[in-house]
Amino acid sequence: MYGxxxxxxxxxxxxxxxxxxFTVQYPEERVKQHPRFRGEEFVWYEERCTGCASCxxxxxxxxxxxxxxxxxxxxxxxxxxxLELFDISINRCMFCGLCVEACPYDALFMGSGxxxxxxxxxxxxxxxxxxxxxxxHPSTFFRPQLEEIGYDPRAGRPLDWQExxxxxxxxxxxxxxxxxINRPVPSDLMDQGLPVDSSFVEDSEPAPASTPAEEGE
Amino acid sequence: xxxxxxxxxxxxxxxxxxxxxxxxxxxLPCGLSYVVAGIAIMMLLVNGVLLGAGLFSxxxxxxxxxxxxxxxxxxxxxxxxxxxLADLVKLIFKEDLTPKGADRILFTIVPVAMLxxxxxxxxxxxxxxxxxxxxxxxxxxxxxxxxxITSIAIFMAGWxxxxxxxxxxxSRGVAVLISYEVPxxxxxxxxxxxxxxxxxxxxxxxxxxxxxxxxxxxFFVFFAGTSAELNRTPFDLAEAESEIIAGYHIEYSGVKFxxxxxxxxxxxxxxxxxxxxxxLSGWSxxxxxxxxWAWFLMKIGVLAFIFSWxxxxxxxxxxxxxxxxxxxxxxxxxxxxLFATALEIYFLRDSTGALDTTDLWIMAGINFGVAFACxxxxxxxxxxxxxxAGPLTGAxxxxxxxx
Numbered sequence: 001m002y003g004x005x006x007x008x009x010x011x012x013x014x015x016x017x018x019x020x021x022f023t024v025q026y027p028e029e030r031v032k033q034h035p036r037f038r039g040e041e042f043v044w045y046e047e048r049c050t051g052c053a054s055c056x057x058x059x060x061x062x063x064x065x066x067x068x069x070x071x072x073x074x075x076x077x078x079x080x081x082x083l084e085l086f087d088i089s090i091n092r093c094m095f096c097g098l099c100v101e102a103c104p105y106d107a108l109f110m111g112s113g114x115x116x117x118x119x120x121x122x123x124x125x126x127x128x129x130x131x132x133x134x135x136x137h138p139s140t141f142f143r144p145q146l147e148e149i150g151y152d153p154r155a156g157r158p159l160d161w162q163e164x165x166x167x168x169x170x171x172x173x174x175x176x177x178x179x180x181i182n183r184p185v186p187s188d189l190m191d192q193g194l195p196v197d198s199s200f201v202e203d204s205e206p207a208p209a210s211t212p213a214e215e216g217e
Numbered sequence: 218x219x220x221x222x223x224x225x226x227x228x229x230x231x232x233x234x235x236x237x238x239x240x241x242x243x244x245l246p247c248g249l250s251y252v253v254a255g256i257a258i259m260m261l262l263v264n265g266v267l268l269g270a271g272l273f274s275x276x277x278x279x280x281x282x283x284x285x286x287x288x289x290x291x292x293x294x295x296x297x298x299x300x301x302l303a304d305l306v307k308l309i310f311k312e313d314l315t316p317k318g319a320d321r322i323l324f325t326i327v328p329v330a331m332l333x334x335x336x337x338x339x340x341x342x343x344x345x346x347x348x349x350x351x352x353x354x355x356x357x358x359x360x361x362x363x364x365x366i367t368s369i370a371i372f373m374a375g376w377x378x379x380x381x382x383x384x385x386x387x388s389r390g391v392a393v394l395i396s397y398e399v400p401x402x403x404x405x406x407x408x409x410x411x412x413x414x415x416x417x418x419x420x421x422x423x424x425x426x427x428x429x430x431x432x433x434x435x436f437f438v439f440f441a442g443t444s445a446e447l448n449r450t451p452f453d454l455a456e457a458e459s460e461i462i463a464g465y466h467i468e469y470s471g472v473k474f475x476x477x478x479x480x481x482x483x484x485x486x487x488x489x490x491x492x493x494x495x496x497l498s499g500w501s502x503x504x505x506x507x508x509x510w511a512w513f514l515m516k517i518g519v520l521a522f523i524f525s526w527x528x529x530x531x532x533x534x535x536x537x538x539x540x541x542x543x544x545x546x547x548x549x550x551x552x553x554x555l556f557a558t559a560l561e562i563y564f565l566r567d568s569t570g571a572l573d574t575t576d577l578w579i580m581a582g583i584n585f586g587v588a589f590a591c592x593x594x595x596x597x598x599x600x601x602x603x604x605x606a607g608p609l610t611g612a613x614x615x616x617x618x619x620x
């Protein structure tokens with residue numbers, strides 16, 4: 001009959017009337033965010049970063065700029081480069097996460113936020129000061145050690161650099177058994193007289209200090 | 218000085234008018250107090266309709282939102298109730314543009330010409346006991362005459378805008394309005410015959426059984442025809458957004474646009490009011506002598522809800538489907554309803570020509586049968602023929618079941 005399907009249509013809309021609306025009213029309500037969400041507030045731990053610029057090399061868009069100088073303190077003892085510049089131009093970033101995957105020292109993490117709207121393009125560049133000061137809510141993307149402890153970047157507290165990396169006790173057989181091996185630690189901690197395992201210190205000549213390594217764009 | 222309104226005055230039955238008139242009459246001369254009371258009542262009516270339109274615009278947007286599983290406007294005020302105010306302020310502060318080639322005078326008249334019939338209709342609708350502004354003895358005719366002005370206003374808008382889309386929308390609108398006028402009038406004839414009067418007060422008092430039950434077919438035709446005349450979604454060809462942008466009001470902005478929108482939303486309420494009066498026994502109900510207005514508003518609310526529901530549900534018809542619906546479906550139905558009602562009245566009436574409640578119930582029973590049969594038959598007749606499977610819809614396009 002002519003009207004049957006019209007009646008059916010009316011019933012469909014009437015059913016919707018009794019349902020709770022699907023809309024999530026964003027500023028007040030939020031969709032639950034997965035811990036592996038790749039947000040734009042990159043989390044960077046300077047203490048873990050050696051300035052190897054792997055992230056810059058792996059970035060398919062070439063939007064990470066790193067300028068390093070050799071640290072004068074103790075390069076022979078496994079000290080890292082000192083970073084002069086670490087710019088991530090977020091306006092071309094596609095959040096593929098390859099920089100995070102490339103980082104050999106777990107120093108760079110995807111962020112968990114997405115509310116970094118800016119009014120000018122210049123402000124879309126995350127510079128090193130921004131990275132230093134930003135809240136450390138690392139996403140668990142490509143970081144199984146965070147996922148194992150069930151870390152939720154939106155709900156959890158900010159993590160400091162000692163808590164986020166893949167430490168040797170998480171994979172070294174001896175340390176799994178409870179034995180503690182001393183690791184090389186960053187220079188600022190070495191100054192405080194912390195013990196250093198000599199087996200990890202390469203016994204080589206100091207790196208030539210004359211040529212500052214420059215990578216990226 | 219005491220002024221007393223004569224019984225022969227058309228406004229005598231309006232309680233509020235009489236009170237104001239006689240109250241003001243203590244200080245002013247009678248002629249002046251008549252004008253003052255008239256203006257007071259007019260202000261009340263116009264502002265009431267406009268406020269109702271504003272409120273209804275919010276209600277409808279919320280309702281349609283919920284029908285679509287959305288939220289609707291909910292930001293300003295509790296549940297977004299101040300949204301119409303925000304819209305109004307926004308529209309008032311917008312620039313009021315007039316196109317270069319427009320007919321300026323016509324262009325300016327149009328919003329008023331659209332709003333006027335909407336407000337004028339309310340003049341004869343009794344919204345409680347003895348509370349119609351004017352108890353016209355040709356109330357139904359007056360309503361039909363006044364609402365026909367809308368088609369002129371629409372065509373004026375289309376013509377004055379100097380815009381092809383506006384002209385297009387206007388011609389569609391006028392085609393729809395003229396087509397749907399016929400079945401609407403025909404369906405009202407049945408009501409008038411049963412009530413035995415064209416005065417809306419008499420129609421209300423004649424409804425010991427709501428005419429929705431006595432004249433189901435007429436109600437259906439009137440409802441469909443009215444929603445077509447209101448240019449609402451299943452029939453909104455005149456302002457089809459996806460086809461001709463906004464139709465006849467494409468060039469309107471600012472306050473004029475606000476007025477046109479107010480007229481459209483207010484028209485829903487006033488048509489609901491007319492339908493309530495003609496088919497849902499108006500203000501009558503339990504305790505209607507002092508709660509008549511509450512019953513009236515409640516019934517209007519129910520009808521407005523159904524209007525919103527239909528708007529939220531159905532997609533737009535094509536123009537040929539629309540006109541076919543009017544001429545091939547609604548018009549025969551209304552004619553059948555007219556003849557059936559006439560025959561029933563001929564056989565059921567008593568010697569004075571009046572119908573009592575039993576007669577009305579008998580008519581309700583017969584008319585429901587007639588309505589069902591007619592909907593079945595004409596629904597089948599008007600069904601679009603499905604194109605037989607030819608080379609175009611062959612095996613390559615099928616879902617593979619044919620193979």
